[in-house]
Amino acid sequence: xxxxxxxxxxxxxxxxxxxxxxxxxxxxxxxxxxxxxxxxxxxxxxxxxxxxxxxxxxxxxxxxxxxxxxxxxxxxxxxxxxxxxxxxxxxxxxxxxxxxxxxxxxxxxxxxxxxxxxxxxxxxxxxxxxxxxxxxxxxxxxxxxxxxxxxxxxxxxxxxxxxxxxxxxxxxxxxxxxxxxxxxxxxxxxxxxxxxxxxxxxxxxxxxxxxxxxxxxxxxxxxxxxxxxxxxxxxxxxxxxxxxxxxxxxxxxxxxxxxxxxxxxxxxxxxxxxxxxxxxxxxxxxxxxxxxxxxxxxxxxxxxxxxxxxxxxxxxxxxxxxxxxxxxxxxxxxxxxxxxxxxxxxxxxxxxxxxxxxxxxxxxxxxxxxxxxxxxxxxxxxxxxxxxxxxxxxxxxxxxxxxxxxxxxxxxxxxxxxxxxxxxxxxxxxxxxxxxxxxxxxxxxxxxxxxxxxxxxxxxxxxxxxxxxxxxxxxxxxxxxxxxxxxxxxxxxxxxxxxxxxxxxxxxxxxxxxxxxxxxxxxxxxxxxxxxxxxxxxxxxxxxxxxxxxxxxxxxxxxxxxxxxxxxxxxxxxxxxxxxxxxxxxxx
Ligand code: SF4
Ligand code: SF4
Ligand code: SF4
Ligand code: FES
Numbered sequence: 023x024x025x026x027x028x029x030x031x032x033x034x035x036x037x038x039x040x041x042x043x044x045x046x047x048x049x050x051x052x053x054x055x056x057x058x059x060x061x062x063x064x065x066x067x068x069x070x071x072x073x074x075x076x077x078x079x080x081x082x083x084x085x086x087x088x089x090x091x092x093x094x095x096x097x098x099x100x101x102x103x104x105x106x107x108x109x110x111x112x113x114x115x116x117x118x119x120x121x122x123x124x125x126x127x128x129x130x131x132x133x134x135x136x137x138x139x140x141x142x143x144x145x146x147x148x149x150x151x152x153x154x155x156x157x158x159x160x161x162x163x164x165x166x167x168x169x170x171x172x173x174x175x176x177x178x179x180x181x182x183x184x185x186x187x188x189x190x191x192x193x194x195x196x197x198x199x200x201x202x203x204x205x206x207x208x209x210x211x212x213x214x215x216x217x218x219x220x221x222x223x224x225x226x227x228x229x230x231x232x233x234x235x236x237x238x239x240x241x242x243x244x245x246x247x248x249x250x251x252x253x254x255x256x257x258x259x260x261x262x263x264x265x266x267x268x269x270x271x272x273x274x275x276x277x278x279x280x281x282x283x284x285x286x287x288x289x290x291x292x293x294x295x296x297x298x299x300x301x302x303x304x305x306x307x308x309x310x311x312x313x314x315x316x317x318x319x320x321x322x323x324x325x326x327x328x329x330x331x332x333x334x335x336x337x338x339x340x341x342x343x344x345x346x347x348x349x350x351x352x353x354x355x356x357x358x359x360x361x362x363x364x365x366x367x368x369x370x371x372x373x374x375x376x377x378x379x380x381x382x383x384x385x386x387x388x389x390x391x392x393x394x395x396x397x398x399x400x401x402x403x404x405x406x407x408x409x410x411x412x413x414x415x416x417x418x419x420x421x422x423x424x425x426x427x428x429x430x431x432x433x434x435x436x437x438x439x440x441x442x443x444x445x446x447x448x449x450x451x452x453x454x455x456x457x458x459x460x461x462x463x464x465x466x467x468x469x470x471x472x473x474x475x476x477x478x479x480x481x482x483x484x485x486x487x488x489x490x491x492x493x494x495x496x497x498x499x500x501x502x503x504x505x506x507x508x509x510x511x512x513x514x515x516x517x518x519x520x521x522x523x524x525x526x527x528x529x530x531x532x533x534x535x536x537x538x539x540x541x542x543x544x545x546x547x548x549x550x551x552x553x554x555x556x557x558x559x560x561x562x563x564x565x566x567x568x569x570x571x572x573x574x575x576x577x578x579x580x581x582x583x584x585x586x587x588x589x590x591x592x593x594x595x596x597x598x599x600x601x602x603x604x605x606x607x608x609x610x
Contacts, residue, residue: 043084054086055141072137132226153199158208178192189212215325247286252288256404278422331603358431436467495520
C-alpha cells in the first residue's frame, strides 16, 4: 500500500494512502472525538460533525471521518476554531437529547457521554423544542427510545451489512427525522430478527436489550428454586466487562460470581449442547437413511429461526426440529432433574445467561414449554450479567475459580464448548456422526476446515462409504446464498449450519460492547480480530476438556438410559423438539 507523508499537530508521520484523517490519527495515537463513524468506515455519514479538524488543502473545517489524508497534509486537531466547533456539535446533539444518564443502562458505555466529556460540552447551551419521542418496548428482546437517538445511522448500516436487511431506516423529515422500522412500527410488527446487532453498534441508549434483571430479583425474593445456566460464548467475553483483555477465558471466575449472586445451582449450557448433538446427529442420519428432507439445517440460533420464519416459510421442513441447547436443558431441568431431586417443577426458575438478545424472544415462544411450564423463565445477556455482578460489588478479577455444578446433569464435553463459534455446531455434530456411522472416533478430533470467519465454509466427508457434503454460514447475508440454492433445487449439501450473528454467538447481540473509543491504542485494530480472539478462547477450552465428543458424556449416556430412552425417542420428542411457523413480515 502506498504511503503519504502528513503532519498531525506538527508531528510528521507516514501513513497509508486512502485512510481517512480519523483513521490515520487513531493509528498515530491521537483521539479525535467521533460518533457517526464506526468500524473502519462501515458507517461514516459525516452527519454528527463531532470530528471536525483543520487540514491544509481543505476549505474550512473538515469532517475527519470522511476526509482522506493526502501527501503533505498538515492536520490540526487542537486549534481554537476546531475545538469550539466540535464542542458546539456535541452541545447541539445534547439539546435534543433525553439526558437521564443516571437511570440509563448505557451509562458506562455511552459514546455521547464520552464525547461530551472530552469536548467539554457545556450544560444546556441550546434549549428549545425537542423532536417527538417514540419508545418501542413491545418485544421481549430489544427496545428503541428515539429521545436518545443521535441519527448516526450505524444501526441501519449494521443491519444491512450483517444480514442484507433494511429493518431500520430514516423516517419522517427534517427536525422530525427518527430512525425506526418502516412507518415507525414496533420491532414486534416488523420482520426484525431481534438479533441485537444494531444494539451492539448504537453509541447511545437509543437501542438496548430489554433487561430481565428485575424478573430474576423477584424470583429470588419469592423463594423460588432459581438455577442458572451459561452459554459457551459468555465465558469468552464476560471478562471484558471487568477490563480483562479480549479473548480471556473466564469460566471459573464467572461460576464463582454466579454462586455468590445466590443461584441455587450453576450449570453449563454445554450439557444441553451435548444433548442437542445427540438429537440432531440422530435426526440427520435418520433423514439420510430414510430419504427425509435434505439438506437439514441447524436450529439453535433464534435470530436465524426468525429469519427463516419471515423469509423462507417454504424451507421450514429443512430445519432440524431440535430445540436450542438452553431450551433443551431447561426442559430436562424441569423434568428429569426435578424428579430425581424431589423439586416441584413449578417452584423451579431457570435463568439462561446468553450472548444473544433473540434468546429473550425465543424463550417466550409457545412451542417451548412442557405441561404449561416454560423451559426457561428468564434470559440475561452477557452485558446484563456484567451489570448484575458490578451492582453487587463482587471483585470479579480477584475471584477464585469454581467449577460448574454437575451432580446428575451439567457435565460437558469439548464439543459443547465450541457451539459458541461459527462452525462449532457442525464440528460437534460431525464428531458424533462420524462415530455413529463408522464406529470409530473422529481422527483428528479437530475438524479445522469448518473453523474460521469466512462467510461460507464447505467441506465433504466420506462417512462409512457415504459422501456427506456440509456447509456453514453466519450472518443472514451469507445464509441467503445457501437458502436461495435450496429453493432453486441446486443445493448439494446434506447438512448446513446457520448462525444469525456474523462470527457466531461469540459476537452475539448481547455480548460486551467493542467500542474503539473505550479501547487502548494497542487494540486499535480490534474490530477486525475480536471475533477470532473470543472463538480462540473456546477452542482452547475444547482442547483442555478430557472428553471432546458429545456421545462420550457419561451424564448424557445416563440420561438416555434412565429417562429418555434413546435419541429421537417419543419422550425426547416431547421434551426436546419443537415446531416452526411461517410468519408475515409486517403487521399492526
Ligand atoms: S444515552 Fe448516554 S448521554 Fe444519553 S442518557 Fe444515556 S448515558 Fe446519558
Ligand atoms: S435486531 Fe437485527 S434484524 Fe433487527 S434491526 Fe437490529 S440488526 Fe436488524
Ligand atoms: S438508534 Fe443508535 S445507532 Fe441508530 S441512529 Fe440512533 S443513535 Fe445511531
Ligand atoms: S464522526 Fe465524523 S461526522 Fe460524525
